[in-house]
Amino acid sequence: MPLAAHEFDFVREVVREHVGIQLDSWKTNLVETRLAAIARDERLASVDDLMRNLRTRARGPLATRVVEALLTTETSFFRDMHPFEAMRQFILPELVMQRQAQRRLTIWSAGCASGQEIYSVAMLIREHFPSLLDWSLQMVGTDISSVMLAKAMKGRYTELEINRGLPAAALIKNFEQHGLEWQIKLELRAMVEFSQMNLAGSWRALPKMDIIFLRNVLVYFDVEKKREILAKVRRQLNPDGFLFLGGAESTINLDDDFQPTYFGPAVVYRLRARVGEAA
Numbered sequence: 030m031p032l033a034a035h036e037f038d039f040v041r042e043v044v045r046e047h048v049g050i051q052l053d054s055w056k057t058n059l060v061e062t063r064l065a066a067i068a069r070d071e072r073l074a075s076v077d078d079l080m081r082n083l084r085t086r087a088r089g090p091l092a093t094r095v096v097e098a099l100l101t102t103e104t105s106f107f108r109d110m111h112p113f114e115a116m117r118q119f120i121l122p123e124l125v126m127q128r129q130a131q132r133r134l135t136i137w138s139a140g141c142a143s144g145q146e147i148y149s150v151a152m153l154i155r156e157h158f159p160s161l162l163d164w165s166l167q168m169v170g171t172d173i174s175s176v177m178l179a180k181a182m183k184g185r186y187t188e189l190e191i192n193r194g195l196p197a198a199a200l201i202k203n204f205e206q207h208g209l210e211w212q213i214k215l216e217l218r219a220m221v222e223f224s225q226m227n228l229a230g231s232w233r234a235l236p237k238m239d240i241i242f243l244r245n246v247l248v249y250f251d252v253e254k255k256r257e258i259l260a261k262v263r264r265q266l267n268p269d270g271f272l273f274l275g276g277a278e279s280t281i282n283l284d285d286d287f288q289p290t291y292f293g294p295a296v297v298y299r300l301r302a303r304v305g306e307a308a
């Protein structure tokens with residue numbers, strides 16, 4: 030039975046309240062399919078039954094499960110490549126110079142999904158900037174999804190996930206094979222701390238960041254939430270720090286304090302006051 034419009038609206042409201050995301054109305058089929066899978070898994074008689082449970086407890090574990098199932102968690106190693114090239118050629122060399130005295134560097138993947146983004150940075154650092162391993166290097170991955178975080182912490186990926194974006198040499202060097210899966214080596218896992226954080230809620234205490242990856246996350250929020258999140262990112266970023274957004278995202282018309290800066294084909298956002306000072 031197709032999901033009634035009022036049921037879809039209810040699920041949409043649950044998602045909005047939990048994570049601040051507005052589900053697109055064309056996603057009815059996806060919502061139906063995912064709810065049916067959860068109903069089966071929870072041994073509930075039907076999606077109607079699931080909806081009844083959800084209505085009585087819109088904040089319990091079932092609601093969390095439904096919300097998590099409706100998040101888009103698509104990611105891959107070295108996704109879009111250009112940001113990682115910009116890191117290697119320009120950004121990390123600059124920060125290594127700037128932070129020579131403090132020997133401290135902070136990098137955050139906000140909305141890290143299953144960890145491929147922050148592990149790509151970890152691989153890049155081990156390969157090209159090994160001296161940073163003797164610094165106080167803090168790399169953090171946060172996400173709302175506990176399922177994604179568990180996978181990120183384990184660092185274990187299927188052949189399909191490995192084949193998306195990871196060069197063969199990086200696979201051999203940084204992963205161990207476990208049957209049909211590949212696990213990122215312990216020394217790389219040890220470089221990253223993962224924790225749960227809702228970008229649309231109040232943020233837990235994090236250090237000021239030199240580099241923030243907030244890629245392919247803002248796209249799911251409405252304009253007001255995007256602005257709120259960018260204002261918090263602004264406060265979280267060091268004045269000479271770097272912000273990466275996804276290819277379909279921008280700060281333009283959302284937050285004038287960020288200045289798009291080009292490193293080859295990569296766009297990186299920097300805080301405007303600092304750009305003025307440096308000129």
Ligand SMILES: C[S@@+](CC[C@H](N)C(=O)[O-])C[C@H]1O[C@@H](n2cnc3c(N)ncnc32)[C@H](O)[C@@H]1O
Pocket residue numbers: 048049050100101102103104105108139140141142143146171172173174177226227228229230243244245246249275
């Ligand atoms: C499409 S993935 C992007 C992963 C990675 N940044 C990349 O670009 O490959 C979006 C991630 O944002 C997370 N997310 C969505 N809403 C969130 C929120 N309110 N707080 C924290 N994470 C959220 C999702 O769980 C998902 O893992």
